[in-house]
Amino acid sequence: MPDAVMVPDISRTVQKWRNKRGSLIMALHEIQNRYGYVPRNVSLQIAQLMDVPLARIYEVVTFYNYFKLEPPGRNNLSVCLGTACYLKGAPELLNELKSRLGVSEGETTPDGEFHLQSVRCVGCCGLAPVVVANGETLSKVQPSSIEGLIHRCHKEE
Amino acid sequence: MAKLTFEELDKLRDEYRAQRAQRSWIRVGTSTCGIAAGAEAVYRTIVDEVRRRDLDIDVQRVGCVGMCYAEPLVEVNVQGAPRTMYSEVGTEAAERIVAEHVVNGNPIPGLAIPGIETLGYEDDGLAARQGKQVRIVLRNCGLIDPTKIEDSIARGGYQGLKRALFDLREEGVLEEMKASGLRGRGGAGYPTWLKWKSLREAHGPEKYMICNADEGDPGAYMDRSVLEGDPHTVIEGMLIACFATGTSRGYLYIRAEYPLAIDRIETALRQARRMGLIGKNILGTEFSCDLEVRLGAGAFVCGEETALMHSIEGKRGTPRPRPPFPAQSGLWGNPTNINNVETFANVAPIIVRGGEWFAQWGSGKSFGTKVFAVTGKVRHSGLVEIPMGTTLREIVVDICGGVPAGHRIKAVQTGGPSGGVIPSELLDTPVSYEGLQELGSIMGSGGMIVMDESDSMIDIVKFYTDFCVEESCGKCAPCRIGGKQMCLLLEKIQSGKGTWADVDTMKRVCLAMQKASLCGLGQTAPNPVLSTLRYFEDEYRALLGAR
Structure with a gap:
């Protein structure tokens, strides 16, 4: 990613949050929303512009599950592992995805196509088990529908 | 829009209410x-069909009425036909509903949920579905468009704030809150008025009010539903508390x-700010207050108040x-009060109708209502x-229909990773903070x-223990080390290699975690283990042999 593109974006974020108390996490949310992760060179710039030590930024980024240090896949699949989903077969969904994609939880396929992860609870327990595919929440997912889901993600690009 | 005075608030309410009373409508539940x-x-x-046929009817996007099993839900109210709630509506059914019910005035019994239309639940603002429910927190969910402050005002939104500002004043609000008996709905159950009183009496250059919407318990989503379906009630509750x-x-x-x-609450905050319900000199009084959103980032421990403030x-x-x-030294060292979403959602109705009205439900030390997310x-x-x-039996069996035919209820788990399992023979226990605690679980x-x-009970215990290990922040040793050891012991038991000595060790680890952990996460993490040992020892015996 060329620095020239990033700088104006970051300075907007910095301007918005610099003078607000305790806003580092909010600024990091904006960064992650834009790039899908928190790139190291962006962290360096944030550190400089917001006058926060880089170590403080990494301390925060590594504490919270939501922040990523690696770029996501082109498709992001999250299996909800909340209690209701767990009881209704979420582990089977996760296994099915792992074996079909050939990656473990938290990994991206070598071609960068799919990133697989589990999430704590998306609060859609009444329609468990739930998979979030590229931001869209899918309800009552069955292991048999995983193949179709992967296929659809491929096609939509 | 100009900033409202209290007379204008009433005028708007009457105006919006009158406009709405004459309209036919179709409501589609569009929560998560x-x-x-x-x-x-x-x-x-539905929007396309209504436009194509040029029908004079409002199509509204509303929050969740709570019947998640039957989504997507569509409710129709047209002149001359009974109000009807349709369940599991697809696009074809949606076309039929417009053609047959809206145009011809013939509801379609085969698609409707029986009994719902007879409840007439909009009458006094308290909605009920399936008998035994009383709707205070969820009174507007599924009935209003959460992105329109006009809908909220039409149903009495911000009337509680008005009463607090003009009739009750600060002491009066505390009196009503005390009379209501409302206790924290986030789980700990501390009396809300007492928390507020501590903050009121605290001194500092600045004070803070925090709404805890970090609903981390996997399996609970009532706070999400309130934020999505009726964001203004949370804002109003916070303003009254402030x-x-x-x-x-x-x-x-x-x-x-x-x-x-997040999106719905930010929209609601913008609207309230524009109308002068947030900001300087609210409703023309000396009271000024501003509210802002801060995002969590995926850490269960942040539901704990001191972690949340960090x-x-x-x-x-x-x-x-x-x-x-926090009331002495909270956010940035200033006096702070924290309540959760459901607690704040109870405030406006209490202020409008009075604490005694609220206390008519419940007894002992638990009053009012409680929202449960019943799943599994x-x-x-x-x-x-x-x-x-x-x-508990009324909730699970009478309201939620029990387990599917051919199965039987084995247990009900409340309180998530901090709670315990309650076996089916104890389901006749009435819900109260103390009652659930006596059973070794919590209200949560x-x-x-x-x-x-x-x-398998041991499987579910392992699930919760894994959860607590992953979510432990690692600051204190009892939680960080104890949780991990408990996991290893449970794995050993599950694999069939465990002994009763391991169970004894596990109990000792539980005690250490309860007594010595820094926060609620570690102190309550043993609850799932202890409650299964109490009620389902036979499952351990099956793996370990006789003692």
């Missing part, structure tokens, strides 16, 4: 669960996993010992709001997971 079930396509189909405690700044700390809730400060969400309590192996999963004192934030005979 509705959308997941396909409600967006249904909504678009007024009563002399606070002019508040934060809503919302978990990042709830994008729609997170708002932009730091790692690690807890610290109490005292000092249950036929009608969803949100239910019941008066305190309703038995309201997750209620139903399990049937196919679910």
Whole structure:
């Protein structure tokens, strides 16, 4: 990613949050929303512009599950592992995805196509088990529908 | 829009109410669960059909009425036909509903949920579905468009704030809150008025009000539903709390996993600000207050109040010992009060109708209602709001239809990773903070997971223990080390290599964690283990042999 593109974006974020108390996490949310992760060179710039030590930024980024240090896949699949989903077969969904994609939880396929992860609870327990595919929440997912889901993600690009 | 005075608020309410009373409408539930079930396509189909046929009817996007099992839900009210709630509506059914019910005035019995239309639940603002429910927190969910402040005002929104500002004043608000008996709905159950009183009496250059919307218990989603379906009621509750405690700044700390809730609350804040219900000199009084959103980032421990405050400060969400309590030294060292979403959602109705009205439900030390998210192996999963004192069996069997035919209830789990399992023979226990505690569980934030005979109790305990190990912040040793050891012992037991000596070790680890952990996460993490040992020892015996 060329620095020239990033700088104006970051300075907007910095301007918005610099003078607000305790806003580092909010600024990091904006960064992650834009790039899908928190790139190291962006962290360096944030550190400089917001006058926060880089170590403080990494301390925060590594504490919270939501922040990523690696770029996501082109498709992001999250299996909800909340209690209701767990009881209704979420582990089977996760296994099915792992074996079909050939990656473990938290990994991206070598071609960068799919990133697989589990999430704590998306609060859609009444329609468990739930998979979030590229931001869209899918309800009552069955292991048999995983193949179709992967296929659809491929096609939509 | 110009800033409102209190006379104008009443005028607007009457105006909006009159406008709405004459309209026919179709409502589509478009909360996260509705959308997941396909409600967006249904909504678009209905809008297209209405436009194509040039019908004079409002098509509204509303929040969740709580019947998640039946999503997508569509409710229709037209002149000359009974109000009808349709379940599991697809796009074809949506077209039929417009053609047959809206145009011809003939409801379609085969698609409708029986009994719902007879409840007439809009009458006095308290909605009920399936008998035993009383709707205070969820009174507007599914009835209003959460993105329109006009809908909220038409149903009495901000009347509680008006009464607080003009009739009750600060002391009066505290009196009503005391009379109501409302206790914290996030789980701990501390009397709300007492918390507010501490903040009111505290001194500091600035005070803070925080709404805890970091609903981390996996399996609980009532807070999400309120934020998505009726955001103004949370804002109003916070404003009343700010007024009563002399606070002019508040934060809503919302978990990042709830994008729609964040979006709806931000919209609501903008609208309230534009109307002058947030900001300087609210409703023309000397009271000024501003509220802002802060996002969580996926850490269960941030539901703990001291960790949550660290997170708002932009730091790692690690807890610290109490005292000092937040009312003495909270956010940035200033006096602070924290309540959760459901607690704030109860405030406006209490202020409008009085504490005694609220206390008519419940007894002992638990009053009012509680919302539960009933999920797992249950036929009608969803949100239910019941008066305190309703038995667990009434919730699971009478309201939610029990487990599917051919199965039997084995246990009900409340309180998530901090709670315990309650075996089916104890389901006649009435819901109260103390009652659930006596059973070795807790009220918690309201997750209620139903399990049937196919679910292994040891498996579920392992699930919760794994959860606590992953979510432990690592600051204190009892939680960090104890949790891990408990996991290893459970794995050993599950593999069939365990002994009763391991169970004894596990009990000792539990005791150490309960006594010595820094915060609620570690102190309550042993609850699932201890409650299964108490009620389902036979499952351990099956793996370990006789003692």
